[in-house]
Amino acid sequence: MSDLLAARSQMAVSLAFHIVFAVIGIAMPVLMVVAERRWQTTGDPAYFELAKRWAKGTAILFAVGAVSGTILSFELGLLWPHFMRFAGPVIGMPFSLEGFAFFLEAIFLGIYLYGWDRISPRAHLLAGVIVALSGALSGIFVVIANAWMNTPTGFKLVNGQALDIDPLAAMANPAAFTQTLHMTLAAYAATGLAVAGIHAAILLKQPHNRFHRAALLVALLVGAPAAILQPISGDLSAKHVARHQPAKLAAMESRFETARGAPLVIGGWPDVEARTTRLAIEIPSALSFLAFGDPMAEVRGLDAVPRADWPNVPLVHLSFQVMVALGTYMALVSAWAGWLAFRKRDLAGRRKLLVLLAIGTPFGFIAVEAGWMVTEVGRQPWVIQGILRTADAVTPMPGLIVPFSLFTLLYLALAAAVVWLLRRQIIESPNLPEPQQANLLETGRRA
Amino acid sequence: MPDALLALLVAGAVMVSLNAYVVLGGADFGGGVWDLLAAGPRRRRQRALIADAIGPIWEANHVWLILVVVLLFTCFPAVFSRVSVTLHIPLTLMLIGIVLRGSAFTFRTYDSQRDDVQRRWGAIFAGASIITPVLLGVSIGAIAAGRVPPVPTGSFVAAYVAPWLTPFPFSVGVLTLVLFAFLAAVYLTLESNDRDLQEDFRRRGLAAGVIAFGAAALVLALAQGEAPQVWQQLLGAPWAIVLHLATAIAAVSALWALWTRQWRLARAAAAAQVSCIVWGWGLAQYPYLLPPDLSYRDAAAAAVTLKLVLLVLAAGTFVLIPSLYYLFRIFKARPT
Ligand code: HDD
Numbered sequence: 116m117s118d119l120l121a122a123r124s125q126m127a128v129s130l131a132f133h134i135v136f137a138v139i140g141i142a143m144p145v146l147m148v149v150a151e152r153r154w155q156t157t158g159d160p161a162y163f164e165l166a167k168r169w170a171k172g173t174a175i176l177f178a179v180g181a182v183s184g185t186i187l188s189f190e191l192g193l194l195w196p197h198f199m200r201f202a203g204p205v206i207g208m209p210f211s212l213e214g215f216a217f218f219l220e221a222i223f224l225g226i227y228l229y230g231w232d233r234i235s236p237r238a239h240l241l242a243g244v245i246v247a248l249s250g251a252l253s254g255i256f257v258v259i260a261n262a263w264m265n266t267p268t269g270f271k272l273v274n275g276q277a278l279d280i281d282p283l284a285a286m287a288n289p290a291a292f293t294q295t296l297h298m299t300l301a302a303y304a305a306t307g308l309a310v311a312g313i314h315a316a317i318l319l320k321q322p323h324n325r326f327h328r329a330a331l332l333v334a335l336l337v338g339a340p341a342a343i344l345q346p347i348s349g350d351l352s353a354k355h356v357a358r359h360q361p362a363k364l365a366a367m368e369s370r371f372e373t374a375r376g377a378p379l380v381i382g383g384w385p386d387v388e389a390r391t392t393r394l395a396i397e398i399p400s401a402l403s404f405l406a407f408g409d410p411m412a413e414v415r416g417l418d419a420v421p422r423a424d425w426p427n428v429p430l431v432h433l434s435f436q437v438m439v440a441l442g443t444y445m446a447l448v449s450a451w452a453g454w455l456a457f458r459k460r461d462l463a464g465r466r467k468l469l470v471l472l473a474i475g476t477p478f479g480f481i482a483v484e485a486g487w488m489v490t491e492v493g494r495q496p497w498v499i500q501g502i503l504r505t506a507d508a509v510t511p512m513p514g515l516i517v518p519f520s521l522f523t524l525l526y527l528a529l530a531a532a533v534v535w536l537l538r539r540q541i542i543e544s545p546n547l548p549e550p551q552q553a554n555l556l557e558t559g560r561r562a
Numbered sequence: 563m564p565d566a567l568l569a570l571l572v573a574g575a576v577m578v579s580l581n582a583y584v585v586l587g588g589a590d591f592g593g594g595v596w597d598l599l600a601a602g603p604r605r606r607r608q609r610a611l612i613a614d615a616i617g618p619i620w621e622a623n624h625v626w627l628i629l630v631v632v633l634l635f636t637c638f639p640a641v642f643s644r645v646s647v648t649l650h651i652p653l654t655l656m657l658i659g660i661v662l663r664g665s666a667f668t669f670r671t672y673d674s675q676r677d678d679v680q681r682r683w684g685a686i687f688a689g690a691s692i693i694t695p696v697l698l699g700v701s702i703g704a705i706a707a708g709r710v711p712p713v714p715t716g717s718f719v720a721a722y723v724a725p726w727l728t729p730f731p732f733s734v735g736v737l738t739l740v741l742f743a744f745l746a747a748v749y750l751t752l753e754s755n756d757r758d759l760q761e762d763f764r765r766r767g768l769a770a771g772v773i774a775f776g777a778a779a780l781v782l783a784l785a786q787g788e789a790p791q792v793w794q795q796l797l798g799a800p801w802a803i804v805l806h807l808a809t810a811i812a813a814v815s816a817l818w819a820l821w822t823r824q825w826r827l828a829r830a831a832a833a834a835q836v837s838c839i840v841w842g843w844g845l846a847q848y849p850y851l852l853p854p855d856l857s858y859r860d861a862a863a864a865a866v867t868l869k870l871v872l873l874v875l876a877a878g879t880f881v882l883i884p885s886l887y888y889l890f891r892i893f894k895a896r897p898t
C-alpha cells in the first residue's frame with residue numbers, strides 16, 4: 116500500500132466512522148427534546164422514560180463523536196499538511212465558528228445529561244434545545260468547509276499561493292447551500308428512521324407496548340418529513356454537481372461520452388476499460404433533463420477529462436445508485452406513514468408499515484456513507500477541486516500504513532464497545548441506578 | 563490595526579485557550595491519575611468522587627484543545643503543518659490517548675457496575691490519562707527546543723523520531739503530568755464535604771506539589787543544553803524575574819493553603835501557578851512560535867483572516883462565558 120493510499124484510507128475510515136456519531140449527535144437531541152416536551156405537556160410517563168433512555172444512549176454516542184472528531188481535527192494536519200497550509204487561512208473561518216458550536220453543544224449536553232434534578236424543567240428543556248441547535252450548526256459549518264473543497268472560492272491562485280483571501284466569500288461558496296441542506300436533512304432522516312425502525316421491530320413483537328408506540332411517533336415526526344424532502348434536495352445537489360463538477364457527475368452516472376440528450380443510467384456496472392456500462396437500465400434524455408432542465412442539453416462525459424484524472428468510476432457510480440435507491444425507499448415509506456397519520460390512522464397497528472420501517476432501519480446510515488463516497492471519491496484526484504491534488508497534499512512521512520492500521524483497529528474496538536453498550540442500555544434496558552445518583556449515594560455529597 | 567498586532571492578539575488567544583485547556587482539561591486527566599493511584603479504605607469513594615467531578619464537564623473542557631488546533635491552522639497555518647509533520651508520532655499517540663481516555667471513561671459510567679467490568683474500563687481510562695499529558699508535554703518540549711524544522715530532513719529517525727525522543731521533551735512531559743495531577747488533587751478537595759476524602763486529596767495534592775518543584779527544576783536544568791533560547795529568556799529576560807516571583811508566590815501559597823485546609827484559596831493558587839508556567843513558556847519563546855526561526859509575524863495568515871477570527875472570538879466569548887459560568891455553577895458550586 117502506498118503512503119498516499121494509506122493516508123486516503125485513514126482519512127476515509129476516520130470520516131466514515133465519525134459521520135455516524137455526528138449524524139446521531141445532530142438528530143438525537145431533537146428526538147429527546149420532542150419527547151421531553153410531550154411529557155411536560157401531556158404528563159404521560161412513557162415520554163419521560165423515553166427522553167431519559169435516549170439521553171443515556173446519546174451520552175455514549177456523543178462521547179465517541181467528540182473523540183473521533185478530535186482525531187479528525189488533528190488528522191487534517193497529520194495527513195494533509197500541505198492542504199491545511201493552503202486552505203487554513205481561506206476556510207478556517209467555519210471551523211472557528213464550529214469550535215464555538217462545539218462549546219455550546221458540550222456545555223449544554225453536560226447540563227442536559229447530568230442536570231435532570233438540578234435545574235427547573237423549563238431550563239432543562241431549553242438546554243436540550245440549545246444542544247440540538249448547536250449540533251445542527253456544527254454540522255453545517257464543517258460541511259461548508261467541505262463544500263469549499265468542491266467549489267473553491269474566495270481567493271486568487273498565484274504561483275500555488277492563495278492571495279486576495281476573502282474568507283466570507285469562501286464560506287459563501289456555490290456548493291455550500293445544497294450540501295448543508297442535504298446533509299442536515301440526511302441527519303434527521305437517517306437517525307429518525309433508524310430509531311423508528313428499531314421501535315417498529317419491537318412493536319411487531321409487543322404490539323401494545325405504549326413506550327414503543329410513543330417512541331415510534333416521535334421518531335417518525337423527526338425522520339419522515341426529512342426523508343420526504345431528501346430526494347428534492349438531492350436533485351438540487353445533482354443539478355449543482357452537473358454545473359460545477361462535471362467529472363463527478365459523469366462518474367456518478369457512468370457517462371463515458373459527452374452527449375446531447377443523455378440518458379439516465381440506473382444500476383449497471385461501469386466497465387472502465389471498454390468505456391461502457393453493462394447491464395444498466397437507461398431512460399432516454401432523462402439525465403439531460405434532470406441535470407439541466409432541458410432534455411436536449413449537453414452532458415459532459417468522462418471523455419472531457421484526461422484519463423489520468425478520472426475518479427474511481429465504479430465506486431462513485433455504485434455509491435450513487437445505492438444512495439438514490441435507499442433514499443427512494445425511505446421517502447416512499449415515510450410518505451405512506453405521513454398519509455396514514457394525516458388520515459388519523461393508528462400507525463403502530465399497521466403491521467406492513469412496521470415491517471417496512473424495520474427493514475429500513477440501517478438505510479439512512481448506509482445512504483449517508485454512500486453519499487459521502489460520491490462527494491469525496493468523486494472529487495479525486497483533487498483535494499481542492501481544480502486547485503490542489505490529493506497527491507500533493509499528503510504528508511512526507513513514510514510508513515503511513517502503521518497509523519492507518521492502528522486507527523482502524525481503534526475504530527473497530529470502539530464500534531464493538533458502542534454496540535455492546537447500546538444493546539445493554541436500550542434494548543435490554545436493565546434496571547440500573549442512575550450513574551450520578553449511584554455516585555452521590557457513595558460520596559454522600561448531598562447528605 | 564497593524565498586521566503584527568493582529569497576529570500578536572491571535573497568538574495571545576491561542577495561549578489563552580491552551581492555558582484554559584491545561585487548567586480545566588488538565589485536571590480531568592489528573593483525575594485519571596488519581597483513579598489509578600486510588601488506595602486505602604476509601605478507594606472506591608475516591609474513584610466515585612473523581613468520576614462524579616469529571617462527568618458533566620470533561621467534554622466542554624476538551625473543546626479548548628480543539629480551539630487551539632483550529633486557531634493554529636486558520637491563523638498560523640505554517641506552524642500547524644510543520645508541527646503535524648515532524649511530531650506526527652507523538653501527536654498520533656496522544657490522540658489515541660485522548661480517544662481511549664474519553665471513551666473508556668464514558669463506557670465505564672454506562673457499563674455494568676460489576677467490579678471486574680468497572681476495573682477493566684477504569685484501567686484504560688487511567689492509563690490513557692497518564693500517557694496523554696506526557697505526550698502533550700513531549701510535543702511542547704520539542705517545540706520549545708526548536709526541533710520543528712521547515713522541512714524534515716535526513717533518515718526517518720532523524721526526521722520523525724530524534725526531534726522529540728530526548729530527555730528535555732520528556733522532562734516537560736513529566737512536568738505536565740505532575741502538574742495535571744496536582745491540579746486535580748487540589749480541585750478534588752472542593753468536590754466533597756466528606757472530611758476523610760478531603761484529607762486524602764489534600765495529602766495527594768501536597769505530594770504532587772512537592773514533586774512538581776522537582777520536575778520543574780529538572781526541566782530547567784535540561785533546558786540549558788537542549789532549549790537554549792527558552793533557557794536564556796527564562797534567566798535573562800526583563801520580565802523573567804517578575805514571572806518567577808509570581809510563580810513562586812502562587813506555588814507556595816497553593817501548598818500553604820492546602821496545608822492549612824483553605825481549599826478555595828488552594829484552588830485559585832494552583833491554577834495561577836500552572837498558568838504562570840504556561841505563560842512563562844510562551845513568553846520565553848517570544849516572538850517565535852516555532853523557534854528558532856518562525857515568529858508569529860512570519861507565520862501569520864492574511865490580515866483579513868486574522869481580523870475575522872478575532873471578531874468570531876470576541877462574539878463567541880460573549881456566548882461562551884455565561885454558558886461556562888452556568889455549567890460550573892450548576893455542578894461546581896458546593897455548599898461549604
Ligand atoms: C439519509 C441520507 C441520504 C439520502 C436518503 C440521500 N442522500 Fe444524497 N447525500 C447524502 C445523504 C443522502 C450525504 C451523505 O449527506 C451527502 C454527502 C455529501 C453531502 O453533502 O450529502 C450526499 C450527497 C449527494 C450528492 C453529491 C453532492 C456533492 O458532491 O456535492 C448528490 C448529487 C446527491 N446526494 C443526490 C441524492 C439524491 C438524488 C437522492 C434521492 C433520493 C439522495 N441524494 C438521497
Ligand code: HEM
Binds near residue numbers: 179182184217220254
Ligand atoms: C474533516 C471533517 C471534520 C472534523 C475536523 C470534525 C471535527 C470534530 C470535532 C473536533 C468534534 C468534537 C467536538 C467536541 O469535543 O465536542 C466533532 C464532533 C461533531 N461533529 Fe465533526 N468533524 C468533521 C466532520 C463532521 C461532519 C461532516 C459532520 C456532520 C455533518 C460533523 C458533525 C459533528 C457533530 C454534530 C459533532 C458533535 C459530537 C457528536 O454529536 O457526537 N462533523 N467534530
Ligand code: HEM
Binds near residue numbers: 124127198
Ligand atoms: C463525515 C463525512 C465525510 C465522509 C464520510 C468523508 C469521506 C471521505 C473519503 C471516503 C475520502 C477519501 C477519498 C479518496 O481519497 O478517494 C475523504 C477524503 C478527504 N476528506 Fe472527506 N468525508 C467527509 C467529510 C469531510 C469534511 C467535512 C471535510 C473537510 C472539511 C473532509 C475533508 C477531506 C480531506 C481533506 C480528504 C483527503 C483528501 C482527499 O482524498 O481528497 N471530508 N473523505
